[in-house]
Amino acid sequence: MKMIQKFLLAFILIPSLGCSQTNQDENTKTMTVSKNENPYYSKTDTTKLKLSNVEWKKVLPEDVYYIAREKGTERAFTGKYWDSEGLGNYYCAACGNHLFISDSKFSSQCGWPSFFEAISVKSVEYNKDATHGMIRTEVVCGRCGGHLGHIFDDGPPPTYKRFCMNSIVLDFESIAEND
């Protein structure tokens, strides 16, 4: 009798497991805060920003906050710039700091936008990152200190570096659009 009960229980459970993958509605970017509401965003002001996460939380969209301030990582092949090829400039989505130009972007097939060099020495800063059982070099914005991604030594010439960035913390401005 007990065997039969177990057998029946299995029948009831198996289909319900199959349905347990609820469709998380694609986690559509919750842009609750627009760029215009961020008073620290500037493409011309290079003054360093030293704000607390409480202050950042008030002015950044949730997804930008998660990457920039909580050092999150977007899922590979999901960001808007991982395979983009447009000519233009990439700015920090948190503060507007100029980070990269499209000339230094290359197709790395890793699923994240990759660059072989930053626009200038001061545009980014580096921190040692020993999380997740790896020793990596974190790349942060030189103006606001926001997390951008990591840098690796497997890039193409001339630098052989690969700045592996998160699309969410990059703001792209097309050169064609500006003209």
Ligand SMILES: [Zn+2]
């Ligand atoms: Zn920044």
